[in-house]
Amino acid sequence: MNKTPKLTTTAGNPIADNQNSLSAGPRGPLLMQDYQLIEKLAHQNRERIPERVVHAKGWGAFGTFTVTNDITKYTRASIFSEVGKRTELVARFSTVAGELGAADAERDVRGFALKFYTDEGNWDLVGNNTPVFFVRDPYKFPDFIHTQKRHPKTHLRSATAAWDFWSLSPESLHQVTILMSDRGIPTAPMFMNGYGSHTYSFWNEAGERHWVKFHFKTQQGHKHLTNEEAEAVVGKTRESYQEALFGAIENKDYPKWTVCVQIMPEKDAEKTPYNPFDLTKVWPHGDYPLIEVGVMELNRNAGNYFTEIEMAAYSPSNIVPGIGHSPDKMLQARVFSYADAHRYRLGTHYEALPVNRPKNEVNHYHKDGAMRFFQNDAGNPDLYYEPNSFGGPAEDPSYAEPPLGISGDADRYDHREGNDDYTQPGNLYRLFNDSQRDRLHRNIASAMQGVPENIVRRQLNHFHRADPAYAQGVARALGIEFEPDDELASLGA
Template identity: 60%
Template sequence: MTTLTTATGAPVADNQNSKTAGARGPVLIEDFHLVEKLQHFNRERIPERVVHAKGSGAYGVFEVTNDITRYTSADLFAQVGRKTDVFIRFSTVGGEKGSADTERDPRGFAIKFYTNEGNWDLVGNNTPVFFIRDGIKFPDFIHTQKRDPRTNMKNPTAMWDFWSLSPESLHQVTTLFSDRGTPDGYRAMHGFGSHTFSMIDAQGRRVWVKYHVLSLQGIRNLHPRDAARLAGEDPDYAQRDLFEAIERGDYPKWRFCIQVMTDEQAHATPYDPFDLTKVWPHADFPLIEVGVITLNRNPENYFAEVEQAAFSPSAIVRGLGFSPDKMLQARLFAYHDAHLYRVGTNYQALPVNRPHAPVRTYQRDGAMRFDGNFGGAANYEPNSVAGAPRQDAAHREPPLPLSGDADRHDHRAGNDDTTQAGDLFRLMTADQQALLIENIVNAMKTVPREIQERQIAHFAKADPRYGEGVAKGLGLGLAA
């Protein structure tokens, strides 16, 4: 037996010996409290969203205020006064999870409706259009918005190089660099489904629709100087504003509206009504009020209820449907696939994602399976088991006639990429136009001249004053 001694060789007293031995002795792997705590800590995070990583969320209710059953048989719209629980996640798009809420960026606006017939996810942005209309370009576009693989810094040259070579982005670029690009928190901005969707009535007749979610708080936008200041002083500005407003009972509200287009009208429009870079003029297709959304409850656990919240435009209910919008078709696959990777096979069973209605599915097992068999023992189809999922025609979209050759989408053919961008510029006041041009000039100062001139040519085609203003701000002559 070894006796501990002091530095001079004197033996240590027994009571001191026992204390020192405990302090100097080994830690063993059999201390399972230590081991499990460290193991769990190493696994506390799941992969960050590639886009929309920084977000906020809240629960609320949607109430129907206007009868639209002539357009859809969806149960949540069945009668005026019908209420449906909702969860909304707001987000920035390009920044990482720790980025600032006030950066110039589109804002995600995703709504989960917990209807009596399952979940409907309306996954949109705070802008009615987007930068591209071809899904194959989405990874390329997002790469330009993320950090450069060599420098690990944002790269304005990559952004403007992509946009200048993608004239279909002009409409959204004009929106992004206007004052709408830095909204004053999530409560003070509109939301849009952006894509063209469809509604189907009780007789199986289809109309095309666009969704608008209009802030009843009014639209407020931050001046770029204030947005930059807040990015340093309070990077969680929008999160704080939303959370604290709901905590004090100042519940934010949005008016939910649709635009409706018949198939005959769709064939007659001078633009492609399924093009994500285009809007439907309100003069031709006026807004129809449907209801009001009120957010009235904050999550109790951010990770469980906001970070793990998962939305996909493929989550649809009877009476609602999709469209030939080619970007939408790409998203129908990509979003669900992203959640399978990021959250897991059974992400739809998590409380925030699980329908409030009874669930029936043939899906079984998989990682993190924790509940029963989702509504019955049958895991096959056809079956004769009561309560098995239905596959009848009433729960499917009506047939969609197709024409043309199946081929890689030529998104450049026959498209006008400048008229609506020019219309938006001309709708702005002189002060708004000046701020738009100032924001673009500041963003393009470090970009090579060749890219500047190529982009200025797009601005000039939209409106000569638009191109002239940017060219003058950059010290260039107007490109031919």
Template identity: 70%
Template structure:
């Protein structure tokens, strides 16, 4: 079988890919060797800015299938009947680490899914935890600064992390989960995914409900201890990528069951907690999980760069039948995610293969950097709107979202109940975790706090005490043991299938 002919990027055959063109066997290289210049110039441009957060990631392609009828809650076409399916592109990631970071570090994991539906792309952009560190995007840049490197030392700073967390007690719910058994999943297949934010859905009658998205792993929860992760990282920094590739190659396709929690629109006004607060979960006893479908990831993308590195997820990608809520972090992410992609990938990032919808696309965006596709307005003369051309794209009022009923005076509101940030972490610590999980939490947190100053340590311990006195006492005891060379080591064994610490 004849081999494919190597060509230039312009399509011309290349005579040699081994040696430069020179003036004689020992002469200087000639400027006319354009293919040499092209290879060198392209190499200089092979990298783009890495993501500010979620820089290190892994992804697979797969399929989502609807298994249960939820048309009473949403008119989204994807969920219009049982058996409907669509292609999906996933990307999982660590939050703080750079592209060269080790996969098995203690960190929150991003859990993002791009559903290529018949009505356009729906992006479920979440994490492997049901809550987050802060509830207001005003503090998000400050929080991320604490997760990145100190401007002078260029080192990670536990002092900055715990100093910030101590000043923002709303963080304690997420920090407790992060320092628990769940902090280092064995790989993405063995962790849950959550939309985390509160979203909304509306049905064909225009009735709105508030919803939470849950993707429950069918593989069971598995996690590494600090010691196990340290040993693994000494052997490989790419353990997640290796596991995912091996799973697909052996036919062991990871699966998740998709559920929603549903809250009637009026319940938001009387709930005993703020249902739009990203640091809070909805009690499953009040708002039980409702099965929707199954996610199966079954293919390694042919090119990592084009389908994982260039994948651009944003809550701004939604379809009729799925909407937003007054969640302050969600409202800010609708802008910031798409804006990050415009900076990192370019003006027309949504036309890249990973991001292009499978459905028809019609819009009036014009020109700009890397405009590599024809006009998509429906008519060659229609580069503005309104216009006289019958074939040109126009808005469809029938897909309009029903108006949000919530309103209020414009102001910078703060948490009404000072104790509200401690209620759910208290239940997680005292009621959900068993004693073994609490002990490991104490020692994981003490290990992370080791380099902190006394003042920051005491401020954070004061936060833990407000959650539960045993929490503060356990971490204080673990800190003392860590600093005492004569202390008896604490057994650090994690069960293969740990109980879920937060619903």
């Protein structure tokens, strides 16, 4: 028979009574002397940490990535070093706009964040279930997020703010089309694709660079909800994603994704008709076909959601030798902003928390600060700066990333003007069949309820520039007549 462990205080002192608080008498006031009561109440007041400003509502699990195809000619990254190699990972999926208590089955973009515990450090790939995003310049990201959050006066979500911003930002059209399509409400995380979304870079042992995009293709098939089906789901449960993902893994029905990459030779970036570093654009698969790399499987639920999923901290700043960034302006900004968000939300030493701690050896000179609970002086108190004469951790030039080799017209990469924001959304629209287009039209019309007419008509002109049938279909769903107005559309161009 197992002996029940003793209940103690956080200092390890045995507790004699955890049922009755100390008081001056049967009806008397409580005593300040009851330090354990005060400790329990004080700790409860501090059990919550700030939720993520975006991607607050999430669901996650642990798993593995297994290499199935040799891509060492493109990258020296150890995670891809040999076929059959397995790397542990933790994944977190999320909605973008909803708060921590929001319903899972809402129309929104889903986050698709992965932390790979490689033998050369953690590699974080922080993407979405869409290959593009609403904006291409980080200057616009805080403003965009404001439109997705609550109105400062009404404290309600504002359709007017969302469509006003989108209609004044034509680069959003590609993502808006995906969001309002059938794929806008996946039934659960395992029934959606994932994408690195940004352009990253690979570099190999010879110092040759290629540009790369990451794709995670669901092996469970795509399953999505209509607006009406989602309303029925939310009416029964707000936790449908957590229930589905957690339940599947508990039942050993492990979700899997086929991991693929698109590879672009470095110099091709100078001649593509679109900016390959623009987060609102995709690379045509006919030009840069998918190459299978491996399989991702989720096979273990967290033992404690808070410590293993809520405190998981993902950032594009976590890269490994053989994988690099690109001139993608949104990616460049996220390299700073994500790590900074974790420092605010979790604390100075957030990467020393168990779920974020690399599996390999870690040596650095970060010192002190709140919750500095680890040792990193190798047993020698003189090792607290660099360079030093005491054998402390030192740089290794063999891991240096090769310099960028692209040139060309800088304006093509730096400015909003002159970008074609209509061809790719139009091409996507033309891929839809009649039923898919009809649902797209109705979803947009539903989302535009209560939006001022001038904003609606400005957005209709963007739809028209992508494909005239797109605008007419939405106008019919709205029950209005529409004639294109180039001057009105140009307000957002």
